[in-house]
Structures are given as structure tokens and as C-alpha cells.
Amino acid sequence: MKSTFSILFYLKKGSERKDGRAMIMARITIDGKVAQFSTKQSVLPANWNVEVGKVKGKDAGKINALLDDVRSSLNKIYHDQQRDNYYVTTETVKNEFLGHRIKQETVLALFKEHNENSRKQIGISITRPTYLKYEVTRRHLTNFILSEYNLSDMPLRDINHKFIAGFESFLRTECKCCHNTTVKFLQFFRRIIIIARENGKLQTNPFAEYKVRLEEVDRGYLTEYEIALILKKPMVTKRLEHVRDLFIFSCFTGLAYIDVMNLKAENIRKNFDGKLWIMTKRIKTNVKVNVPLMDIPKMILDKYAGQLPQGKLLPVISNQKMNAYLKEIGDVCGINKNLTFHAGRHTFATTVTLGKGVPLDTVSKLLGHKKIETTRIYARTTEIKISNDMERLNGVFVNMDSLCQEAFKRN
Template sequence: MNKRPMEATLRFELRLDTVNKIGEHPLIMVLRIAGQRKKVSTGVKLFPELWNNENQQIITLTGKIKDKLTKKYKEHLPTKNQLITWQNDLLNLKNQVIGIESRYSLDGKAYSATMVVELLKQLKTPKVKKDEPSNQIFALIDEYIKENEHTRAKGGLKIYSCLKNHLQNYHAKTKTSIRIDEIDYGFMQSFQNFLIGWEKVHKTTKNVKWLTNITISKQLSTLKAFLNYARKRGFKVNDGYKDFSIKRHKLEVIALNQMELNSLLDLDLTSNKRLDQVRDVFCFSCVTGFRYSDLVQLKREHIKEDEIRLTVKKTKEPLIVPLNIYSHEILRKYNHMETPLPVISNQKFNNCIKELCERAGISDPIERIRYRGAEKISNIYPKHKVISAHTGRKTFATLSLEKGIPAETVMKITGHADYKSFQRYVKVTEERKRNEMQKAWGAPVRNLAIIENSSQKK
């Protein structure tokens, strides 16, 4: 028996009259049978640029399109795998309609659009329900970001967006659902292994970018913090994740020594106004301990006679920093300006600092060690290559300690809340003291036999 041709016509339409807060529109299926028209939700929400109405399909997220849309939608842009999954869902929905109509046709029964829609609701598979817990964790991360967008710095919330992306990639690769109540020790171990193996090829440079253990540790600790938040919100959380310990690798402290700072201060930049201003702002950080984010927000009202009083952007804590001969002179140089310092964008500032330090001859070899799982990756760079805006704050801490200022006082000036995070600066200065002592007076001879042989020869 030949099947009757399909009498229903269907199209997918993006509802441009309805939009959510991040700019997504619901995608619906419009079903027409014998003059009757019914709208069916697909459960898919898309940005307009991701839907090709003429071809009736979700567009392929190529590198060029992704770069363009990422600038507009940032962390809300769905992954390539997610778009493929949605396209498959649309195809399955269309095939279900074809199957329902074929069944009615074979039975010789009359049917309407309403009857087809009712059967579609009954055919919803358990797979959708199983996926809901995974979607729940992603939705809760979005909710956390939204709740804290006015009380936390953007940088502090960006790590949660990164966590969501990595969890989505893990979900897509392993094909396993991620339930809040099933994240235990085993999941933490599996997720850590996934992050160690994670890598991304940059098409523009053909370079492979991978995550260091430092970044991985941050992701895992953020996941733990998020699960604590979920528990407070009343969600059932598996306590197994608490038993997973996170190994943290400390970053080396890159700071200028006094000779290098002097070389910057003495550098003749009369013919280069751009670098001259960058030098002043950077050295101001070196002699006050201010972060770049606080240099940007510094206003005339914050300067009170011989000190600066402002609320730190990162910690939201009030801070008082006394002026010294260097910082006072730099501020006096820009008395004619509306703002106290000529601060430029962070990226341009970092690029100029590297150029500036290279001109000043700050090029001693620096070893940077990173770990990817158990793999140690060591690279040697000239020092000016690894200097950034944050080096100013580190320079102030290390040089202040070397000049004899007590650690408690330096912490008060820099705004460090606990000694544990500040301790690495103390270790750096102790090592520097030892190196300078041995450089000036010679390293101690550990083997007494060498001393005896030397005496006998004399």
C-alpha cells in the first residue's frame, strides 16, 4: 500500500516580537493542516544572527562568525556543539510530525493540526527530562552572575562564566548529564582530568592554548564555591566534592629591584611623551602599591594633603596611602590636568610598559615555570617581556620590605587582608637579600675539604 503524501506543512519561525534579557528570541514551529494553524514551542532560543530563515536551519558557527558574535553577546553565545544539538532537535521534531501524519494516513483516519500537536506532547521522550538537571546548573550559574553583577567586579564574575563554558564543553564531550546533586569526588577528578587535556587551537595564529594548573585550580575552587552557593539556595548537594583537595601552584613574583626602578626614573624620555607618561604612572604604582584598577579611578578628591584616601575597587575596602617624595613629585607634574594621572587603557599600558622597560635595559633572563598536570613547562624570557601593570604593586611590596618597613605596615598600605597572601613577598626579599650578600661577599663554601686543600696549597 502506498503512503499518502504528507498533507501538513510546517516551518520554523523566530519570534522577533518576543525577546529575553540577553537578546534571544524563541524559535517556534508553525504547523498547518487543512487550513488549521498551530504554533508549537521547540524549546530553542536563538540570537537573530544564528537563524537562517530561508534555509530553515541554525547557522554553522565558523571562526569568523563566532569572533563577531562573541564581541556582541560575550559569554552568552552558545557553543558550536550546542547549536548542532539544537539543529538535530529541530530535525527530530519535523520527523515526529511526519511519523504522526503517516500513522493517521495508514489508518485511514482524518486528523487535524490540534490532534498532531497533542500527540507531539505525548511523544516527548525521557531524554528531555534527563537533560533538565544539566540545564539547571547552567541556569543557576547565570542566576548567580546576575545576582552579583552590582556587588562584585566584572573580573570576579568572569571566572563563573568560564566555569559554565568548561562545564558545557565537558557535558558535550562526555555525553553525561551534570546534576548538582551528583557532583562528588569522582566528578571533580574527572572534570580536573578534562581541564588538563583541554586545549584550543587559535585559527589566526595556529597556536595551541592550554590551561595551566593554576587556572585549573581556580576553576575547581570556583566550582566548590558555587556548590556552597547552591546549598544555601536550597538545592540538594552531594558532600563528596568536599573531599577533593585542590593542589595550588604559586606564581613567581616578578618585581623590579631598586637599580631597575632607578633606571626607569632616570630614563630620558623628553622626546617621547607617550612613554614618559606611562613611565610616570607605572612608577607611581611602584612607589604606592596601587593596582591599575585604582589608578584608573583616582580623582583629585581622593588626594588629601600628604595622603591618598579611596575605596579599593577590588575589595571595596577603604585605603589610606601616604605620599612620598616620588609619588608627590609625579602628582605635581600633572597638576594642570583634570585627572591626577594620565592613565591609558590596560592593554596599551601593558604594551608600553614592556617597551619602556626594554629601553631601560631591564632584560635579565627570567624563568617562568608552569605545569599542565604533571608536565613541567619552563620558558626563559627577558625580564621586560614579563613585566605588566601589576608588577608595580609587587615592586612596592618587595622594595618596602627591603627598606626595612615592617610587613604589617606594608600590608596596611597595600590593603592585603591576611599574611598568607602577603607572605610570598617576604620570601622573595629574603632570597634577594641572600643573593645580594653572596654577590658582594662571595657564596659560602659548603665543603670543608675544599678549604683545607686550599690552605695546604698556600
């Protein structure tokens, strides 16, 4: 929507000097917002034409010419700022005219400022993993601007549809990002652009017509049979045994890697039912999670009780090594799936809970999801569930068996 812009010259009341002359003021109005400043010119009130905002009588030509120059300059500044994609206000026009030039905002400088502020908020309003994702996005954006434009930074006003499309292509080709990873980086970048828009540093949102959508993916999980395969297979080394135990722990608690890593003795407590529960907060979302401690994960905790240093409950190693060893376990067990530690959380949702009839809203609470819609992605109809459902359905018609045997008897 186009903004309204007007300029008015008037005499400032109460500014009369000893010789009776009053100061001529300029008033800028944009969409009802006003800014004003002195033109440094003065005139006798009797020589001021209020209707046209000009001087009449002696010295009229010289002063009116100067006022025309002021008007022309203000108009030019307003239209230049609009063209350069600034969020134009009365103050930006006034400051430019008075020589206080607008600082040219750049995207990487704004990104860096945002990330520095976010770093200070880690543990308060933002998690460390989220901060790190912003940092990775900034690094990719830095490399893109250097590679594509040979610049160390880019003016915010030059961020447009073409720039975003170029960055998306860079993420896919140079950074080898898959579709959903690319979309995630673009979403973090879009957040910075929205902040710039909200702070008046951009007049338009270049992402307004740029659609980025996540693709639905098949979240890997193990069946009950595959869990049994891993449990029955003897682990040839201690490291594989530890990784096996940690993975099974996740399969029966739904805890993500970072939450297992941070698990402490005070997180295992008796609840209202007199039974042991895991009571913690998800590191990713800071949401409280209370999970009843089933027998299988309790056996794993008992196995390592008092054996680890620094009060650790489980022998956690780095996530990268964990996933590498899990692939090794998958190979020796003959499980042809992309086995990662996070697959344990998916297995808890799909096989251990939803697959056994636990209601969706209960599973959502156990997983620490803020919205039940997030949990619905796990509510898939597996072949095992189809088999069980059809077996129950078959039992409904058991009384018809004798009739069918008679009806379908061979001649």
C-alpha cells in the same frame, strides 16, 4: 550518615464525619522532621488498630491493601531520591507522592541564577572583577559540558569526582590555563556546588574528596637598580613615557591598575600629619587604603596636574595595552623579566617597603590586605637584603681586623 525514615498511619482527631468515620492520615518522619497528609480513606475509630496502624473488621482488606501501596510508594520515593543524590526531606518525599514532582536542578541554570544575583550586588557585596570571574567560569563549564557530553546543561546529581576531573583536564588542555588559573576556576565552580548543597539541592558535596591547591609562584618585582634603569632611559614616544610614569607611580604607592585608574582629586588629601596622603578603597576588596604620598609619585601627579580631561589625575590606558608597552620598556631597558603593571605593586611590597625595613604589618596596611598572611608572600629574602645584612654583620667584627691581619700574616 544514613538518615532515619519511618511511616505511620493514624486517625486524625476531630475529623469524624456524620457517620462517625475518621480520616486516616499518613505521617512521614526523617531524622525527627515530620510531614503528613490525608490518605483519602476513612474508618470508624472502633475499627482502627492503633498498635499496627491498620483497619480491622469490615472493609479491612481493601483499605489495608491501599495503605500498603501508600507505604510501598513512599519507601520507593525515599530510596530513589537518596540514590539520585537529592537532599531528601519529608517534604520532598510527600510532594513526590502527591504528584508535585521535584524540579530537576541543573548546574548551568543554577550558575546563571547565581551570577545574575551577583551582578545586582556589584558595588554592594561583590566587586565587578569577581563577578566577571564567575561569568568566565560559567562559560568554560558550558563549553566543557557541550564538548564532553553533547548537552546544553547537566543535572546537579550527575556532578561527581569524574566530572570535576574532566573539567580540570578541559581547562588545562582546551583552554590552555596554567595550574593556578585552573585552580581558581575550580574554586569558583566549587562555590556553586556548595551553594547547591546548602540549599538542599544536593545531598553530598562532590568536591569533598577533590583537592585543589594553588602553587606558590615567584611574584615578579623590580630591584632598585632596575627601577633606576627605567627612570634613566629616555622614552622615545609619549605613550611609552606615560606608561613609564604610571608604572613608577605604582612602584611607589602599591596601587593596583584598577585603583590607579579610579584615582580622583578627592583621593589626595592632607592627613593628621599635615602631609598629603592617598586615601581610597581597593576596588577588588573594598578595603580602605591610606598611603602617604612619597616625593616620587607626587612629582608624577604634579607633572599631569590640570592637563587631563574629566578630572583625571593620570593618563591611564587599558591594562592590556599598558602591559604590552611595559614589555617594550623592559626590552629597551635590558630588563629580562615579565614586566606587567601588577609587578609595580609587587615592587612596592618587596623593594620599596619590606626591602627598606618597613615592618610587615605596616606594609600589609599600605597594600590593603585583609590578612597579614597575604603580605607574607612578599617577605622574601632577596640577595640585596642578604648583602646588606652581611655588611652590617661584618661591621660588628671590625675591632678584630688587626688581630686577623697579625694571625693570618704570610710567612
